[in-house]
Amino acid sequence: MAIVSTKNHPRLPHLDPRALWALAWRGLWRELKNGALTTMLLALIVAVASVTAVGFFTDRVDAGMRAQAAEFLAADGRITSPDSLAKPLAQAQTLGLATAQTLQFPTVILAGDHTQLVSLKAVSAGYPLRGSLTIAPSPQALPHAVTQGPAEGTVWLAPRALALLNLAVGDAVQIGQKTFTISAVLLREPDVGNFFAQAAPRAMINLGDIPATGLVTPASRVEHALLLAAPAAERSGLLSALSKKLPADLSIERPENSQPAFKTAFDRAARFLGLAAMVAVLLAGAALLIAAQHYNRVQQDPAALMRAFGAQSATIFKLYTLRLTLLAVLAAIPGIAIGALTQLGLSALLGSLLNFQLPPPSWAPVGFGVGIALVALLGFALPALLRLKDTPPLRVLNRQLAAPPPAAALLFGAGLAAMAVLVWLQARDAALTGYVLGGLGLSLAGFIGVIWLLLQLLQRYPARGIARFGLARLARAPWASATQIAALALGLTAILLLGVVRGDLLGAWQAQIPADAPNFFAINIQPDEVAPIEALFNAQAIHSAGFYAMNRARLTSVNGQAVDANALHGQAKSLTEREFNLSTMPEHLKADNTLIEGQWQPAHTGWSVEQGIAKTLHWQLGDRLTFNVNGAALTAPITSLRKVNWDSMRPNFFVLGSPDLLASSPAQFVTSFYLPEPNLAQQKALLQQFPTLTLFDLSQILGEVRTLIERASQAVQYVFMFTLLAGMVVLLAAFHASEAERLRETAILRVLGASHRQVRLSLWIEFIVLGVLTGLLAALAAGGLGALLAVKLFNLPWQFDARLWVYGLGAGLTLALVLVPLLSRRVLASPPAAALRGG
Amino acid sequence: MASHNGLSSDQQANAEVILRAKQVTKSVAAPDEPGGRLTILQTASLDVAAGEAVALIGASGAGKSTLLALLAGLDVPTSGEITLAGFELSQLTEDERAAVRAGRVGFVFQSFQLIDGLTALENVALPLELHGVADARERARAALDEVGLSHRLRQFPKVLSGGEQQRVALARAFAGTPAILFADEPTGSLDTTTGERIIELMFALRDRHATTLVLVTHDPALAARCDKSYAISAGVLQPWQ
Numbered sequence A: 001m002a003i004v005s006t007k008n009h010p011r012l013p014h015l016d017p018r019a020l021w022a023l024a025w026r027g028l029w030r031e032l033k034n035g036a037l038t039t040m041l042l043a044l045i046v047a048v049a050s051v052t053a054v055g056f057f058t059d060r061v062d063a064g065m066r067a068q069a070a071e072f073l074a075a076d077g078r079i080t081s082p083d084s085l086a087k088p089l090a091q092a093q094t095l096g097l098a099t100a101q102t103l104q105f106p107t108v109i110l111a112g113d114h115t116q117l118v119s120l121k122a123v124s125a126g127y128p129l130r131g132s133l134t135i136a137p138s139p140q141a142l143p144h145a146v147t148q149g150p151a152e153g154t155v156w157l158a159p160r161a162l163a164l165l166n167l168a169v170g171d172a173v174q175i176g177q178k179t180f181t182i183s184a185v186l187l188r189e190p191d192v193g194n195f196f197a198q199a200a201p202r203a204m205i206n207l208g209d210i211p212a213t214g215l216v217t218p219a220s221r222v223e224h225a226l227l228l229a230a231p232a233a234e235r236s237g238l239l240s241a242l243s244k245k246l247p248a249d250l251s252i253e254r255p256e257n258s259q260p261a262f263k264t265a266f267d268r269a270a271r272f273l274g275l276a277a278m279v280a281v282l283l284a285g286a287a288l289l290i291a292a293q294h295y296n297r298v299q300q301d302p303a304a305l306m307r308a309f310g311a312q313s314a315t316i317f318k319l320y321t322l323r324l325t326l327l328a329v330l331a332a333i334p335g336i337a338i339g340a341l342t343q344l345g346l347s348a349l350l351g352s353l354l355n356f357q358l359p360p361p362s363w364a365p366v367g368f369g370v371g372i373a374l375v376a377l378l379g380f381a382l383p384a385l386l387r388l389k390d391t392p393p394l395r396v397l398n399r400q401l402a403a404p405p406p407a408a409a410l411l412f413g414a415g416l417a418a419m420a421v422l423v424w425l426q427a428r429d430a431a432l433t434g435y436v437l438g439g440l441g442l443s444l445a446g447f448i449g450v451i452w453l454l455l456q457l458l459q460r461y462p463a464r465g466i467a468r469f470g471l472a473r474l475a476r477a478p479w480a481s482a483t484q485i486a487a488l489a490l491g492l493t494a495i496l497l498l499g500v501v502r503g504d505l506l507g508a509w510q511a512q513i514p515a516d517a518p519n520f521f522a523i524n525i526q527p528d529e530v531a532p533i534e535a536l537f538n539a540q541a542i543h544s545a546g547f548y549a550m551n552r553a554r555l556t557s558v559n560g561q562a563v564d565a566n567a568l569h570g571q572a573k574s575l576t577e578r579e580f581n582l583s584t585m586p587e588h589l590k591a592d593n594t595l596i597e598g599q600w601q602p603a604h605t606g607w608s609v610e611q612g613i614a615k616t617l618h619w620q621l622g623d624r625l626t627f628n629v630n631g632a633a634l635t636a637p638i639t640s641l642r643k644v645n646w647d648s649m650r651p652n653f654f655v656l657g658s659p660d661l662l663a664s665s666p667a668q669f670v671t672s673f674y675l676p677e678p679n680l681a682q683q684k685a686l687l688q689q690f691p692t693l694t695l696f697d698l699s700q701i702l703g704e705v706r707t708l709i710e711r712a713s714q715a716v717q718y719v720f721m722f723t724l725l726a727g728m729v730v731l732l733a734a735f736h737a738s739e740a741e742r743l744r745e746t747a748i749l750r751v752l753g754a755s756h757r758q759v760r761l762s763l764w765i766e767f768i769v770l771g772v773l774t775g776l777l778a779a780l781a782a783g784g785l786g787a788l789l790a791v792k793l794f795n796l797p798w799q800f801d802a803r804l805w806v807y808g809l810g811a812g813l814t815l816a817l818v819l820v821p822l823l824s825r826r827v828l829a830s831p832p833a834a835a836l837r838g839g
Numbered sequence B: 001m002a003s004h005n006g007l008s009s010d011q012q013a014n015a016e017v018i019l020r021a022k023q024v025t026k027s028v029a030a031p032d033e034p035g036g037r038l039t040i041l042q043t044a045s046l047d048v049a050a051g052e053a054v055a056l057i058g059a060s061g062a063g064k065s066t067l068l069a070l071l072a073g074l075d076v077p078t079s080g081e082i083t084l085a086g087f088e089l090s091q092l093t094e095d096e097r098a099a100v101r102a103g104r105v106g107f108v109f110q111s112f113q114l115i116d117g118l119t120a121l122e123n124v125a126l127p128l129e130l131h132g133v134a135d136a137r138e139r140a141r142a143a144l145d146e147v148g149l150s151h152r153l154r155q156f157p158k159v160l161s162g163g164e165q166q167r168v169a170l171a172r173a174f175a176g177t178p179a180i181l182f183a184d185e186p187t188g189s190l191d192t193t194t195g196e197r198i199i200e201l202m203f204a205l206r207d208r209h210a211t212t213l214v215l216v217t218h219d220p221a222l223a224a225r226c227d228k229s230y231a232i233s234a235g236v237l238q239p240w241q
């Protein structure tokens, strides 16, 4: 019926939400069936799967590592004091914290007419609250783990003590006034503690035996420790509740900051995992970017038709947004399932390698998975589709007309915003997020710029013959080609970064603790002992880090102002209260020190200060420090600030004085050295010859750090598999995006009489150019980003790795090698007319 | 001028005029042309009464599709007025023009314009679903039945012959029982016999549904089947007999 009316404007129809919902569902279902959304679905599934697998896994590794860090304290928290901790113990018990106590002091063991200085540790029931002790029935027997200390009346001795005393398990020894039976060899304890305190080999007894030994009186110098533990959920709450009740001079030590060497390692491990996880997600983002642009092209006709049929642009907008949101939610389900399964399988696989028990995963990664899918979609896919609503309906009559391309600023902005969110969610690390985003954003902009320029040049200087056709395809749509190549290059950058740079970074890290890193420290070396010990080292071919003079000193004033430790707090307070170990400036700065500020001039009177302590105590270059060394007040300005690599396991000092300052003060010397296998005979010889010398065994800590590095590498390796998977989806996206267009264009070529060989040649030329460009750009970007990450984030030295070029080009050419045969098979399989029909 | 013809019957036929073009001109920017603009259509006027079949005939490049697009509100004229179903289209926004088309206008194109990814049934149901028609699928099935394709509901366009594809397009156009059908050379991609069958089918459906038809063609015989014909030549519209 004709409706002739006088009203000027029609009422805009409003599609009711149920109809819209149904339409979106049906559209989604159809396109899932007919494959239009397959690539995006796969990209989303891989993104969600990798993120959740990584999420689940890092969640568990994180918790596991934290638990292992807790083992270094044998607790979740520890309070140490020279005085009795009876009051905090009662308070902790009232709060419901699990507790254990230890008491530690040096004493002498008697065995027949042998005596041996040991570091005695008495432990209460419950010790260790975290981790375990490793003991053995004899030094040669198989060790096993136990979670409680020795029974009353028995003692466990370190192998070194047994050797020194020539004793065996079962023998009796006397400690103070009580006789003990040696019931086991103590091989490892979780809380080795400050190794400077452990001058002598360990002997461990039950705390209940202490009164009977008569060794501890109120005047004795002993170290009390109160160990605390609580279930994860209540841990922070309980510990901070207790912390508030403690007197000002007591504080709770937490696992994360108990071992500087371990903490550095722990931090780096977490960063590596974060980096690896993030790269997989960004790759999926690149795949989405390509797939969405392709989807946008494919959807122009349906969008134009819908407009011609009278659909409102808002309806089209809602339809696509809803359809993709549903897709994200749909992808999250298998994604999370795959993530959870992969995580299970790989945790089982890695569980045997990791020597700590992985705690069960939390539910957090599930919500996280859905969130990631939505963020990835919103950031990488939706912007490309936003303008579909503006497709001119006239397109149904004129195929040249298309929806206006999405604003570059929007694509970029949304992509970067999504990256920021994803990277932040993965890494939870502002610095890492900043560097990666800044780096990737700049690379992406650079990629697009460079490619766009190159393509412009290509257009201006066309090649001859069939080659021209291949190149023209790239040049015809420079913006689309540029974004596609950029997305591919970005993906490849991520893979290179993880594949090559990871190895280099881990290598550089491992190199910092080489196999022959000093594993023993010796202190209290008298000046007249230096020469004979050096001679002994030379005779035994023991490699030492050199001998360093050390003066004990007390800080008395800064810039003429007397130092009052009580006016300070926290770390600053304990640093100033403690005695400083001063050493003399060597002529040249040591290799593990870096000059940060000032001049290295040992000839000038002055102090050189480590930058960290300078920052804590608010010292600046030029500040005049006065130290009391053996009664003499030494005053001089700070002439330089240094950065110290504490991982080097060589003696290092917070404060170094110029030789003229310290020359007249009597010093003792320290050294560190490497013994291939803890060699008891050599130790014995050393110990017997130089009675004042005190030796520290670092091999246990070194071993722990090394193990951690290895574990981190394995975990990163594992995460890398997801990255490769995501890379394959990028490839698939590129294939699908290319396919339809190539199909049409080669059909035209063939109609014009091109042979199969020529069609194939044109594809080879196009994709080799594309691959080489992608590979080179990716190598360049990965090199730059690697340098940035190494230097700024991991504090590791960095050199550009030539392999990046090789792998980059190799991967780029592989792209061509994989895509071209696939494409030419598809393109040449159907008769050209079929491809042209309906065009 | 052709416009006189259209306007002369204006007064009496007013109630029945469903589509009217008045002095419609379309020009596009063309840097190579003198004056920088190329006129594709010049002061074209026509009236289409409800239920009428009108043919637009002309050689390739004459401007037939351009006029059709303007009449259907797919594009806006540079000057002049087009009234469709009582709405003056150039006064309307793109979305309002879409609202005018919604449920009133059907299309058949030379290149079928079926969506590759949808089955025959889904293609036919899509416009109905877009307008929130509750029984879209049933109506689509009925429409496909009408064009004799009830056995090919689940086929994708790619596996259908050209004639079958155009029949799906006809089903899609008529399923919404439009007041007016715009057909742009519906037989242009088909061989003669198939083309004839499609035309027969189209006219039969039009008769059954009492649909107004605006048909673009270059075939004088086909134009002769219509109630009224206009010829376009180099952008100028004239009545044709």
Ligand SMILES: Nc1ncnc2c1ncn2[C@@H]1O[C@H](COP(=O)(O)OP(=O)(O)OP(=O)(O)O)[C@@H](O)[C@H]1O
Pocket: B028, B038, B040, B058, B059, B060, B061, B062, B063, B064, B065, B066, B067
């Ligand atoms: N946007 C445009 N820009 C420039 N020229 C145009 C544009 N649209 C149409 N033309 C030109 O206007 C003329 C008419 O085009 P139109 O598509 O209306 O012709 P037609 O009669 O439908 O031809 P055919 O039978 O080949 O489909 C042609 O010469 C065409 O090239």
Ligand SMILES: [Mg+2]
Pocket: B064, B065, B066, B184
């Ligand atoms: Mg035409």
